[in-house]
Amino acid sequence: MMTQANNTPGSDQPLEERVNNRSQRPSSQAFKDFMGSQWAPSTEATSPGPDAVAPYAAARRRALSAKFPGERLVIPAGPLKVRSNDTDYRFRPHSGFAHLTGLGVDHEPDAVLLLEPTEEGAGDDGGNHLATLYFRPMAGRDSEEFYSDARSGEFWIGTRPTLDVLKARLEIPTAHIDVELEEAITAGAGATEIGGMRIRLLRDVDLNCDALVDTSRINTGVDLEASDRLDGELSEALSELRLVKDDWEIEQMRSAVEATVNGFHDVVGELPRAIEHKRGERVVEGAFFARAREEGNDLGYDTIAASGNNATVLHWIRNSGQVNTGDLLLLDAGVEADSLYTADITRTLPVNGKYSDVQRRIYQAVLDAADAAFEVARPGRKFRELHEAALKVLAENLDAWGLLPVSLEEALSPEGQHHRRWMPHGTSHHLGLDVHDCAQAKRDLYLDAVLEPGMVFTIEPGLYFKSEDLAVPAEYRGIGVRLEDDVLVTADGCENLSAALPRTAEEIESWMAGIYAANTK
16 A cells, blocks of 8 residues: 555655755756856966975875885875764865875865876886876856755855866876776776786775775785785875974974963963853863864864863763862863864863862872973984883872882882873873874884984873772872873974973962953953
8 A cells, every 4th residue: 555655746756865855946947047157256266376385295295105116006085974964074184195285174075196106216206106186176156066066066165176276286286086086096907916006095084985996906806805904004104104294294283282272271261160160161172172263273182171080081071070169170182273283282270270289299290200201202212211201200109109009119010010000091192183193103113113303292191090999098089180292302302392381380370370360350
């Protein structure tokens, strides 16, 4: 028996078209003709010239090219991601793509950077590859896409660059993704033992690219398991390429840190209102987010605005708690610049502007641990030594307070590690396009690496005494402290990029008092 729904006019409308029912757009030819006429030239029709990042991105591509001669490299930006039904998250390209092209902010969904092999030394800048950027340029204003496509139409999302504009800005040849990409990726591909072209793909970024490459491999007899390993080596190389920052990247980091410091100032100014609000942590989170959007692209990661015992939850991002006088507020936050480089800073602040005796004692121990790691941060030392130096200081303090269940020597031994109950995370991680940058790098180039100028990483020891922790006296319970700075290794030592933000307990109390006084005038 036919149901009433199937008798309803329009019930045979394809499912994929129903999302457009809300638009109520006219379909008359008169409307289409009028919409396609009488528009001024696009503001994106000309380019101001090469972006400042262009020569740096070219050098990065040249370095990658040297690692994979004779192989086709496919690096997608990634697609838009649906947030809810027909609305998308703000687009952010994969960091490997951004690093090699210099594209930040929200350019360009679905884009793909392809490095085509040449004779050795005959490629771009004497490299082994010729680069082409494939993307979907702005449609003409005489097309239906202009006003009908909510994902790419200029009427909906604003102007987008043309092929010529991006070519001029990035100094990379460009091509239309819908017309030329499939052939460019698959042409001549196949098993190398029979003369085919080997493809390496940055996987799990764009499912369409994954499917296209995998289908090509299946059709040409390429071993898929071996290809997965080769693809992994490309991902690894892209991470390792970012371990040492160039001058342009370092300037981006400085900008992100400066905006983040401003955000911390904003938060202190909002603490009186946070105290009065039932979800004061959200007040803190909102104050920082406003600064991130004003000065940068977005947050580099979800803000941790943790008050009281919530500060003992390492990645507390619910931010649904109250902010109470007498508690500590652990604020771990970073502004992501338009270039997508992010800061990552933590300060643990006394909500009422004054540390209690036990809060100050714990804070000073964490500060001393951070200072010990700073002493290690210089060329020639190993990355893992930062962590070792900080942990030793923390263990010594825990021992002095009578909290270790064994001797200090036993706790510090590989078989002990009892002190890690209160500091279970690492002390440092690389920082850049990702808040945990270079994460796919090989162990010997990350944990076991020798520090060299241009490396940027965090130093962030902490102590966390949960309210339910019966291994410590009651006065410690519910207190979490972390101190995190962003550090640049220089030729003869290191530079604290976030030094503009107070670090000692006395400096923090004075800084907060000054902001409160200024806000009450």
